[in-house]
Amino acid sequence: MSIEVTNVxxxxxxxxxxxxxxxxxxxxxxxxxxxxxxxxxSTLLRIIAGLDSADSGTINxxxxxxxxxxxxxxxxxxxxxxxxVFKHMTVAKNxxxxxxxxxxxxxxxxxxxxxxxxxxxxxxxxxxxPSQLSGGQRQRMALARALAVEPKVLLLDEPFGALDxxxxxxxxxxxxxxxxxxxxxxxxxxxxxxxxxxxxxxxVVINEGRVExxxxxxxxxxxxxxxxxxxxxxxxxxxxDVRLRPHDIEVAVTPGLAGAIEGTATxxxxxxxEVRVTVATSGGDVTVVLTRTxxxxxxxxxxxxxxxxxxSGATTVPAMVxx
Amino acid sequence: xxxxxxxxxxxxxxxxxGYVFFLVAxxxxxxxxxxxxxxxxxxxxxxxxxxxxxxLQLTLMVAVWAVVINLVFGVGISLLLVRFEFPGKRVLSxxxxxxxxxxxxxxxxxxxxVYNGRDGWIGPAAxxxxxxxxxxxxxxxxxxxxxxxxLIIREVVPVLHEIGDDQEQAARSLGASTRQTFWRITxxxxxWAVVYGVVLSLARSLGEFGAVKIVSGNITGQTQTATLVVxxxxxxxxxxxxxxxxxxxxxxxxxxxxxxxxxxxxxxH
Amino acid sequence: xxxxxxxxxxxxxxxxxxxxxxxxxxxxTPRNTLTRGAGLGLGIAMIWFSLLVLIxxxxxxxAAGSGGWDRYFSVLRNDQTWAAVTLTVGQAGxxxxxxxxxxxxxxxxxxxxxxxxxxxxDVIIDVPFALPTIVAGLVLLxxxxxxSPLGIHWxxxxxxxxxxxxxxxxxxxxxxxxxxxEELEADVEEAAASxxxxxxxxxxxxxxxxxxxxxxxxxxxxxxxxxxEYGSLVLLSGNRPFxxxxxxxxxxxxxxxxxxxxxxxxxxxxxxxxxxVIVALDIVQRRVARRG
Ligand SMILES: Nc1ncnc2c1ncn2[C@@H]1O[C@H](COP(=O)(O)OP(=O)(O)O)[C@@H](O)[C@H]1O
Ligand SMILES: [Mg+2]
Numbered sequence: 001m002s003i004e005v006t007n008v009x010x011x012x013x014x015x016x017x018x019x020x021x022x023x024x025x026x027x028x029x030x031x032x033x034x035x036x037x038x039x040x041x042s043t044l045l046r047i048i049a050g051l052d053s054a055d056s057g058t059i060n061x062x063x064x065x066x067x068x069x070x071x072x073x074x075x076x077x078x079x080x081x082x083x084x085v086f087k088h089m090t091v092a093k094n095x096x097x098x099x100x101x102x103x104x105x106x107x108x109x110x111x112x113x114x115x116x117x118x119x120x121x122x123x124x125x126x127x128x129x130p131s132q133l134s135g136g137q138r139q140r141m142a143l144a145r146a147l148a149v150e151p152k153v154l155l156l157d158e159p160f161g162a163l164d165x166x167x168x169x170x171x172x173x174x175x176x177x178x179x180x181x182x183x184x185x186x187x188x189x190x191x192x193x194x195x196x197x198x199x200x201x202x203x204v205v206i207n208e209g210r211v212e213x214x215x216x217x218x219x220x221x222x223x224x225x226x227x228x229x230x231x232x233x234x235x236x237x238x239x240x241d242v243r244l245r246p247h248d249i250e251v252a253v254t255p256g257l258a259g260a261i262e263g264t265a266t267x268x269x270x271x272x273x274e275v276r277v278t279v280a281t282s283g284g285d286v287t288v289v290l291t292r293t294x295x296x297x298x299x300x301x302x303x304x305x306x307x308x309x310x311x312s313g314a315t316t317v318p319a320m321v322x323x
Numbered sequence: 324x325x326x327x328x329x330x331x332x333x334x335x336x337x338x339x340x341g342y343v344f345f346l347v348a349x350x351x352x353x354x355x356x357x358x359x360x361x362x363x364x365x366x367x368x369x370x371x372x373x374x375x376x377x378x379l380q381l382t383l384m385v386a387v388w389a390v391v392i393n394l395v396f397g398v399g400i401s402l403l404l405v406r407f408e409f410p411g412k413r414v415l416s417x418x419x420x421x422x423x424x425x426x427x428x429x430x431x432x433x434x435x436x437v438y439n440g441r442d443g444w445i446g447p448a449a450x451x452x453x454x455x456x457x458x459x460x461x462x463x464x465x466x467x468x469x470x471x472x473x474l475i476i477r478e479v480v481p482v483l484h485e486i487g488d489d490q491e492q493a494a495r496s497l498g499a500s501t502r503q504t505f506w507r508i509t510x511x512x513x514x515w516a517v518v519y520g521v522v523l524s525l526a527r528s529l530g531e532f533g534a535v536k537i538v539s540g541n542i543t544g545q546t547q548t549a550t551l552v553v554x555x556x557x558x559x560x561x562x563x564x565x566x567x568x569x570x571x572x573x574x575x576x577x578x579x580x581x582x583x584x585x586x587x588x589x590x591x592h
Numbered sequence: 593x594x595x596x597x598x599x600x601x602x603x604x605x606x607x608x609x610x611x612x613x614x615x616x617x618x619x620x621t622p623r624n625t626l627t628r629g630a631g632l633g634l635g636i637a638m639i640w641f642s643l644l645v646l647i648x649x650x651x652x653x654x655a656a657g658s659g660g661w662d663r664y665f666s667v668l669r670n671d672q673t674w675a676a677v678t679l680t681v682g683q684a685g686x687x688x689x690x691x692x693x694x695x696x697x698x699x700x701x702x703x704x705x706x707x708x709x710x711x712x713x714d715v716i717i718d719v720p721f722a723l724p725t726i727v728a729g730l731v732l733l734x735x736x737x738x739x740s741p742l743g744i745h746w747x748x749x750x751x752x753x754x755x756x757x758x759x760x761x762x763x764x765x766x767x768x769x770x771x772x773x774e775e776l777e778a779d780v781e782e783a784a785a786s787x788x789x790x791x792x793x794x795x796x797x798x799x800x801x802x803x804x805x806x807x808x809x810x811x812x813x814x815x816x817x818x819x820x821e822y823g824s825l826v827l828l829s830g831n832r833p834f835x836x837x838x839x840x841x842x843x844x845x846x847x848x849x850x851x852x853x854x855x856x857x858x859x860x861x862x863x864x865x866x867x868x869v870i871v872a873l874d875i876v877q878r879r880v881a882r883r884g
Pocket of ligand 1: 035038040041043
């Protein structure tokens with residue numbers, strides 16, 4: 001295990017930001033800390049990096065107890081949401097910073113900086129000031145800067161949060177490929193479930209200072225531990241006394257199946273290749289998603305009477321009573 | 324945030340507080356203390372001295388005129404600089420700041436050279452039209468305007484930049500005239516900046532000394548402002564009156580500071 | 593009473609963390625977008641500005657130039673004037689150095705430290721801006737003059753000149769550095785720390801370089817103000833020729849003797865220095881703007 005977080009608790013005044021959190025992250029993996037804003041993801045990441053200290057609990061990095069180590073000595077690379085560039089230094093100087101601090105020989109620094117700029121595709125910008133780079137370029141520079149000192153672990157706090165959707169998606173794929181190349185243990189924070197599902201080997205879902213579930217993207221999606229995880233990873237609707245994904249509901253236009261719930265389609269909305277139907281039932285509105293072909297076969301229009309059942313093999317969790 | 328170690332922190336704190344205490348706080352406190360050496364006698368005496376009272380009235384008159392002129396000019400120039408493009412704008416915007424770095428003595432000399440009635444560039448013509456500038460209030464008002472010129476502009480321009488012209492264009496599109504747009508949209512949004520600017524200008528105007536000394540001729544009982552009276556009284560060995568008058572000026576300037584400190588919204592991060 | 597008086601609001605305003613495009617990319621050739629009303633307003637404003645500032649300052653240059661170079665030399669070669677110039681520049685230099693160090697320390701304390709009375713300290717810093725200069729002189733006399741409770745008698749000495757200049761220039765460096773320090777992003781320092789930089793290294797390589805333009809701007813303003821100071825010195829320094837007489841006082845003496853030409857010659861030198869300061873500030877601000 002590369003990073004062991006054991007029973008970490010952190011309070012800001014009376015507010016409990018992390019409540020007895022334990023996580024272990026295996027070496028060489030790309031892990032996402034996923035959860036809603038304010039859930040404590042950044043706090044956990046900063047405690048791992050030594051930028052904040054835990055009230056209780058321990059941090060172990062690559063077998064050494066790092067709980068009391070200052071940030072300078074932990075050997076972690078940290079990438080911030082807003083890049084945290086050194087504005088008065090050129091791109092090359094930014095990347096060289098950590099190496100110069102360590103008093104590495106000049107030619108080694110030069111070679112390493114060139115290598116890294118190559119890696120993040122910024123070679124031709126080495127003499128520019130950060131202000132002359134776009135947001136995505138700045139973040140790649142920040143990444144090169146963090147990688148320069150060969151950290152044991154790389155921590156990224158919403159690294160793409162400040163970028164626009166397109167660049168964000170590009171960089172996300174690029175991070176995945178970079179990780180496959182460099183293999184450094186990486187933890188990144190995100191509140192975007194799509195980002196986590198696409199990029200991470202493993203996801204830690206954090207909410208209100210607690211770990212809700214740890215698992216691979218598939219595990220999380222298919223076997224959510226609870227209602228919260230299920231809701232956070234994708235759309236959910238409630239059918240009778242279970243909650244399930246809208247595309248896991250079977251629709252029939254004739255009664256027949258045992259346990260089917262009867263309702264009336266009140267809204268039929270075509271979104272691209274799928275059709276979203278709102279069905280009014282005695283237990284409230286249910287959202288159903290079908291393919292367009294399927295909807296056409298059923299001749300589904302507003303006002304049609306329908307009978308709904310959960311598809312066999314659907315992921316369901318019991319609905320919580322009176323939320 | 325990276326912090327310094329505790330002993331260094333205490334050292335820095337001590338240096339900062341100590342320096343300001345010995346340079347500013349204690350000396351100002353002493354003047355206040357001297358004013359009340361004999362209870363309220365010094366103050367009442369000063370306030371019954373015709374020379375002092377006249378000077379205070381003159382100071383107020385000059386300052387109010389200067390502030391009003393700078394207000395109109397300042398708001399107007401700010402709008403022109405931010406909302407319009409015209410050739411020479413950059414130069415004008417740089418020149419506007421010039422008065423901040425010109426010595427008051429040079430300001431006085433400059434006005435004297437142009438407006439004196441004997442051999443000035445414009446002075447003799449103005450005087451033959453029955454308009455005395457130097458050694459009279461117009462000159463003093465001009466000198467005061469000069470030294471306080473950029474203060475309102477420096478407050479208003481950044482705010483105008485910040486609010487942009489979206490609201491003004493929206494008002495225009497709704498049929499508001501230029502005048503209506505100014506009074507109903509622009510002015511309310513720069514209101515506080517204008518108020519700060521005015522308070523700053525007032526403090527600066529009430530306290531001007533060097534420039535006014537030169538253009539006023541420093542004629543006792545006629546063109547002597549409060550600051551000139553402080554000098555005269557002190558050199559006349561009427562130090563108690565000098566302290567009392569200074570106290571009044573300190574009071575006004577600290578009041579201005581407090582107004583600014585409380586009205587100005589906290590810096591947002 | 594901060595950036596308004598010290599004229600450095602641009603220095604004090606760093607760009608947002610987002611990659612905002614620097615303005616200069618958008619700079620187009622000067623166009624004219626004045627409406628008729630605005631044009632009229634600009635005309636009136638320019639007439640007033642000319643009458644108040646441009647014509648009088650030109651008059652100083654003209655009066656100074658009317659005597660040719662000879663007058664410059666004779667004015668500056670005068671021993672008493674030369675003594676005043678060296679005294680003023682020397683003391684202004686010393687005071688500016690003091691301000692660079694102490695002003696930065698005060699700004700640091702105001703931004704990074706927390707203690708009882710900090711808010712009061714913050715307000716007191718502005719007192720020298722708001723106080724009439726003649727009152728400033730009187731105020732300093734009360735602690736450093738003949739009746740000093742400290743037993744220090746610096747009135748009419750060179751120290752008095754330094755004291756007065758230090759008083760009136762106190763806020764400049766503090767008020768240019770303070771907002772920049774406030775806007776320094778904590779994560780930049782944290783980034784340096786996670787790369788292994790010690791406190792000292794972070795201070796030297798990250799914080800001070802970020803503050804340098806603001807410190808330079810504050811120092812320039814402080815120097816410009818110091819060499820042009822007059823009011824606070826009147827009561828305190830005694831204006832003793834060769835000892836405590838500064839350039840402003842020299843100019844005033846020329847005026848009082850009816851020697852406007854010499855006054856203008858000396859004044860134009862001071863104007864020139866003011867101009868150099870403005871240009872230097874503009875350059876600093878552009879460089880900072882480039883950093884974004
Ligand atoms: N320095 C701090 N002081 C007080 N509260 C904080 C501080 N840092 C974080 N918090 C609080 O702790 C909670 C978790 O914050 P954070 O870890 O930043 O959440 P996330 O990164 O998941 O959005 C939030 O409610 C936040 O307001
Ligand atoms: Mg966060």
